[in-house]
Amino acid sequence: MTDPLSTAQLYLDGITVSFDGFKALNALSLVIEPGELRTIIGPNGAGKTTMMDVITGKTRPDSGTAMFEGRHDLTRLDEPTIANLGIGRKFQKPTVFENLTVEENLELALKDDRRIRHTLFRRLDEEQEAKLERVLAQVGLMRRRTELAGLLSHGQKQWLEIGMLLVHDPRLILLDEPVAGMTDAETAATADLITRLARDRTIVVVEHDMVFVRSLGAKVTVLHEGSVLAEGSIDAVQNHPRVIEVYLGR
Amino acid sequence: MRLIRALVILGLLLVPLMGRAANLPDAELAKLVTGLAGDGFDDKIAAIDALGTSGDARAVAILKALTDGKLAASDDKQMLIEGAGGKFTDAVTGAPVTPGAEPERIHVNNRLRGLIDGALSRLTLYSADPGDRLSAATEALHHPSLGAVPSLDKALATEQDKGVAAALKLARAAGLLQSPDAAVRLAAVDELAASTDSEVRGLLGELVGGHESDPKVIAAAKTALAKIERQLAYIEIGINLFQGLSLGSVLLLAAMGLAVTFGVMGVINMAHGEMIMLGAYTTFVVQEIFRAFLPAGLFDLYLVVSVPAAFLVAGAVGVALERTIIRFLYGRPLETLLATWGISLMLQQLVRSIFGAPNKEVANPSWMTGGFQILGGFTVTWNRLVIIAFGFVVLGALVLVLRRTNLGLHMRAVTQNRKMAAIMGIPTDKVDALTFGLGSGIAGMAGVALSQIGNVSPNLGTIYIIDSFMVVVFGGVGSLVGTLAGAMGLGVVNKFLEPFAGAVLGKILVLVAIIIFIQFRPRGLFALKGRSVEA
Amino acid sequence: MMRRTPLLTGSGWLVFLAAMLVAAVLIPVLATLPPPDSMFRLPAYLVPLFGKYLCYAILALALDLIWGYAGILSLGHGAFFALGGYAMGMYLMRQIGTRGVYGDPILPDFMVFLNWRELPFAWWGFHNFAYAAFMALAVPGALAALFGWFAFRSRVTGVYLSIITQAMTYALLLAFFRNDMGFGGNNGLTDFKEILGYEVQAPSTRLGLYVITAVALGLSFLVCRFVVTTRFGRLLLALRDAESRVRFIGYSTTGAKLFVFVLSALLCGLAGALYVPQVGIINPSEFQPGNSIEVAIWVAVGGRGTLVGAILGALVVNFVKTWLTGAAPELWLFALGALFIVVTLAMPNGILGLVAQAKQWRRTPTAPVAETVHD
Incomplete structure (x- = not known):
């Protein structure tokens, strides 16, 4: 048996975060294996977003361990450093840079030297150009590449944001409600894209939409009041008595 | 200080004086005032001193007139004050007088002026206004002298206002520091220790700094000084x-x-x-x-x-x-x-x-x-x-x-x-x-x-x-x-x-x-x- | 292929060169060649006045770079400007030599007046022009670096940053008013005689300074333009619109902001150093918080996030100011106050925005900011 601390893609143990006495996360522990696709569900206020904040360095936990690939202590690093380690995050509300064009958005997100000198003087090489084109095609925004991102539809912004994740080549992707506000067709296409992406990456999806969660067919973790309530296949979780109680009320 | 004194005096002249201490009988006051016209300086000094301790409210106007060169003596040794427009009044009774011959003005020199200032401020100790009395007492503290002690004692005897009384006591103690008797000085130091006045701190500092020879007094002064420093800090x-x-x-x-x-x-x-x-x-x-x-x-x-x-x-x-x-x-x-x-x-x-x-x-x-x-x-x-x-x-x-x-x-x-x-x-x-x-x-x-x-x-x-x-x-x-x-x-x-x-x-x-x-x-x-x- | 943004387009270069020709060649020619009574002759007193406007334009450019592009509204840019000015003023003071009222070869008059015996440490080396010029940039740059590092790393943003930069310039205002700071106190530094051996007051020197200022403005514009057309420029826009998102894609926002803040402060220092020999005085009033805010309104009047608009705004507002404070001084503050209100309410993209609306401008790599939602 190997030590999950050193082998897991992401290892959270005993993470506690409190805001003015309210415990947003309460000794949360979670292990994500390399290459795994995991969905996380939970009622509002269960701590899903705070968990992502901790993983990406936005929020410092009061206590607990957060390790990435057994080497990087996420509780000590800031957001840019964590992003450059290979952890990408898509927000619940699509946040693209509205005053930049689609391709400029992607160019900024491209995996590359992030130092100022480089951003001032270096241009894209052919390989990077090719990658950009590929992703543009992948997220279906090829024809709108020179338009301002602010002019895209809601769904297209979501896709652009996913595209920005892809050009950054993260090893772990965190998706916060990726299908919120999408049409059924868009939702299905997104589920398809995520399953494809999951082949060579680790992905954690936070979602409310149970149909979507089911269509991903992945292991499900249920959060409640800042800690893990249940874990398992979607069917096992849906029949779990505590989960039913929490979701349906007493 | 000079300014304050001038203001105090001015105030006293403007406000009709109702002396707190009983006024002297006219004859007695007249005798003192006549002394001002004495031939030698010693007579004048004695008269000024006596007026200063008299506590008589009228003395203020007389001494003031003296410094201003407005005090004059008629041929028959009646003391007159020259008012506006060359009109004369009797220095004691205030009754208008028309002198026969030109009255002789009484001259003062700088030394006398200093004495008169001191006497005036002592007189202010009897003013009706507690504020004036307080500034007079403070003034006395800032220019301590053993000679002022009797008048301070006199003022203390009738003083009702607590604040003024405290200031008077301090001024008295400061004066007593000049006493030749070491025991008196020691008692004075003890009394001064209650003060928070920076002037007192200066006085005690002088004692410690070599003005005092008696070791007991020096020790007491040191303790007092420390106490004052502490209180000043608070x-x-x-x-x-x-x-x-x-x-x-x-x-x-x-x-x-x-x-x-x-x-x-x-x-x-x-x-x-x-x-x-x-x-x-x-x-x-x-x-x-x-x-x-x-x-x-x-x-x-x-x-x-x-x-x-x-x-x-x-x-x-x-x-x-x-x-x-x-x-x-x-x-x-x-x-x-x-x-x-x-x-x-x-x-x-x-x-x-x-x-x-x-x-x-x-x-x-x-x-x-x-x-x-x-x-x-x-x-x-x-x-x-x-x-x-x-x-x-x-x-x-x-x-x-x-x-x-x-x-x-x-x-x-x-x-x-x-x-x-x-x-x-x-x-x-x-x-x-x-x-x-x-x-x-x-x-x-x-x-x-x-x-x-x-x-x-x-x-x-x-x-x-x-x-x-x-x-x-x-x-x-x-x-x-x-x-x-x-x-x-x-x-x-x-x-x-x-x-x-x-x-x-x-x-x-x-x-x-x-x-x-x-x-x-x-x-x-x-x-x-x-x-x-x-x- | 990714469409690259050129430093300037073909027509852009034409306009740029034409403007430089007018500013750096035509005006000096008009000030010297036509006979004095000719209607084409530019009166001599206008040369330093125009020079002053161009200095303000550099200052506006500096503010536009960080406000229009990176969304940082610094209300302390007047301080960087004044520091650059003081550095140059100190050089000019040292050049007075024995020609001062007291004739002291080393000490400036105000130090002799204060009974100082020797030159304070801060003044050492300022007799050397190169050192003074270096300090005119280094001091504002260093202050910006220090202040910015503290502010940006603890993520002081938006109005909070504006307010503490205002407090910074206010503190400097108070400090420079003090005589014992050693910078001339209330009166500041003045009575300059010569710069690099040339009479400061001489028309030829003034013309020279003017031309240098015009060239400096042109170069500053190109530098800013270069910065905003690179990937770094897009990073700035991204920062302005969604700062936390920029961090999550792996950029150190502290570093990026610090870089542009310091660059901007350097430009201010340059502007201040060019300003002082032309107006002949520098005093603490340059640190007035009001001065720094006024720069923001120049930029807003011209059009934020366009660079050209900043220059335009600085020139237009200051022309009007000169004219109005002469014609009806009591009206100037009303006009300026009204300008603040009108620009923010009715023309958020400034003059250039109005032009763009009128012409249905095709997309240029400018940064329209009007409808940006701040979070």
């Missing part, structure tokens, strides 16, 4: 604290309105200082109206009227600005900052055009002038005290409005979730306007307070705007407790820094400290935490 702290609270209350008043407009509404109002300025000018106008149209007896009430007037004027201007300009800029703080800066320029220029650029004087009402002494050197002035109290009253009222009224409830609802508040039927537009009006009105009331401690000028507000923002940011935006703590903290720190660093450098240090502080707690002392803040 007093210094007390003074700094009071002045700090006073400055803090001014900052609190200036910042409280901002705590509403910036803290509650999130509007960066750079014209906030001008709301203060409008309040101060309202006070000025109300004062002028009282002066012009109402009986003088009511004048003291003008300030009471000014408070609501300033609130209404500044509040109305605030509502007007919110409705015409600021409401179009919600959610664009940097633009709001610029637009309100423009408003502030225009308001300043408007007031300058109406009232002129020079400062306007606003008088303290009589119930706010003067002060009272708590300990030696620690005087609390009424205007400062009233402003401190006023600051807390306004804070209390604001808390009540926010916590206990419908307007306060609506305000909080609108700032927390505008859409939801609108859906629930809260008239958000009206609430915005009223909230902004409330903040501006409070600034106007701050202007009333500021008019009482400084000049009123068109750029009054610019002095306070940066400080006000510092207070709100330092205390934590959106927290009234923070605003209170911020204002008082900054006020007190400022005043404690001043003695070491000077006023300007102290202020710079405070600004730098806040800038550094914000680095570590960007959201202030009493910051709200949690997800809503991050959004």
Whole structure:
């Protein structure tokens, strides 16, 4: 048996975060294996977003361990450093840079030297150009590449944001409600894209939409009041008595 | 000191003297006065001394006339005082006299003048006004002499006022330090140890520094000195604290309105200082109206009227600005900052055009002038005290409005979730306007307070705007407790820094400290935490 | 292929060169060649006045770079400008030599007046032009670096940053008013005689300074333009619109902001150093918070996030100011105040925005900011 601390893609143990006495996360522990696709569900206020904040360095936990690939202590690093380690995050509300064009958005997100000198003087090489084109095609925004991102539809912004994740080549992707506000067709296409992406990456999806969660067919973790309530296949979780109680009320 | 003495004497001459100590019989006084015309200086000295200790109120006018060269003797040795227009009166009875021959003026030299000054100040010890007696006693302390002890004793015997009596005792003890008897000196040192006067500290320091030969007295003086130093240090702290609270209350008043407009509404109002300025000018106008149209007896009430007037004027201007300009800029703080800066320029220029650029004087009402002494050197002035109290009253009222009224409830609802508040039927537009009006009105009331401690000028507000923002940011935006703590903290720190660093450098240090502080707690002392803040 | 943004388009270069020709060649020619009574002759007093406007234009450019592009509204840019000015003023003071009222070869008059015996440490080396010029950039740059590092790393943003930069310039205002700071106190530095051996007051020197300022403005524009057309420029826009998002894609926002803040402060220092010999005085009033805010309104009037607009705004507002303070001084503050309000309410993209609306401008790599939602 190997030590999950050193082998897991992401290892959270005993993470506690409190805001003015309210415990947003309460000794949360979670292990994500390399290459795994995991969905996380939970009622509002269960701590899903705070968990992502901790993983990406936005929020410092009061206590607990957060390790990435057994080497990087996420509780000590800031957001840019964590992003450059290979952890990408898509927000619940699509946040693209509205005053930049689609391709400029992607160019900024491209995996590359992030130092100022480089951003001032270096241009894209052919390989990077090719990658950009590929992703543009992948997220279906090829024809709108020179338009301002602010002019895209809601769904297209979501896709652009996913595209920005892809050009950054993260090893772990965190998706916060990726299908919120999408049409059924868009939702299905997104589920398809995520399953494809999951082949060579680790992905954690936070979602409310149970149909979507089911269509991903992945292991499900249920959060409640800042800690893990249940874990398992979607069917096992849906029949779990505590989960039913929490979701349906007493 | 000379000035004070001159003022004391002047006061004594103007006020009809009602001596506290019994006056001498006319004949006795006449005998003393005649001595002034004596041939030798020794006679004159003795006469001056005797007049000084006589406690007779008439002696003051006589000695004064002597120094001015207005005292003369007629051929038959009747002592006369020359009044205005060369008219003579009898020095003792005050009856008009027409001398036959030209009376002979009595000359004094510098040495005599010094003696006369001393005698005059001793006479003041019997003045009817306790204030005069106190300054005379203080004067005696500052120029201690063994010779003055008898008259101090005499004054002490009849003195009723505790403060004056204490000062007299000190002056007496200071005089006794010159006694040849070491035991007397020792007792004097013990008595002086109760003082907190820096003059006493100087006297004792001289003793320790070599003026004293008796080791017992030196030891006692050292102990006394240490005690005085300690007490002076406490007093210094007390003074700094009071002045700090006073400055803090001014900052609190200036910042409280901002705590509403910036803290509650999130509007960066750079014209906030001008709301203060409008309040101060309202006070000025109300004062002028009282002066012009109402009986003088009511004048003291003008300030009471000014408070609501300033609130209404500044509040109305605030509502007007919110409705015409600021409401179009919600959610664009940097633009709001610029637009309100423009408003502030225009308001300043408007007031300058109406009232002129020079400062306007606003008088303290009589119930706010003067002060009272708590300990030696620690005087609390009424205007400062009233402003401190006023600051807390306004804070209390604001808390009540926010916590206990419908307007306060609506305000909080609108700032927390505008859409939801609108859906629930809260008239958000009206609430915005009223909230902004409330903040501006409070600034106007701050202007009333500021008019009482400084000049009123068109750029009054610019002095306070940066400080006000510092207070709100330092205390934590959106927290009234923070605003209170911020204002008082900054006020007190400022005043404690001043003695070491000077006023300007102290202020710079405070600004730098806040800038550094914000680095570590960007959201202030009493910051709200949690997800809503991050959004 | 990714469409690259050129430094300037073909027509852009034409306009740029034409403007440079007018500013750096035509005006000097008009000030010297036509006979003095000719209607084409530019009066001599206008040369330093135009020079002053161009200095203000550099200052506006500096503010536009950080406000228009990176969304940082600094209300302390007047301080960087003044520091650059003081550095140059100190050089000019040292050049007075024995021609001062007291004739002291080393000490400036105000120090002799204060009974100082020797030159304070801060003044060492300022007799050397190269050192003074270096300090005119280094001091504002260092202050910006220090201040910015503290502010940006603890994520002081938006109006909070504006307010503490305002407090910074206010603190400096108070400090420079003090005599014992050693910078001339209330009166500041003035009575300059010569710069690099040339009479400061001489028309030829003024013309020279003017031309140098015009060239400096042109170069500053190109530098800013270069910065905003690179990937770094897009990073700035991204920062302005969604700062936290920029961090999550792996950029150190502290570093990026610090870089552009310091660059901007350097430009201010340059502008201040060019300003002082042309106006002949530098005093603490340059630190007035109001001055810094006024720069923001120049930029807003011209059009934020366009660079050209900043220059345009600085020139237009200052022309009007000169004219109005002469014609009806009591109206100027009303006009300026009204300008603040009108620009923010009615023309958020400034003059260039109005032009763009009128012409249905095709997309240029400018940064329209009007409808940006601040969070």
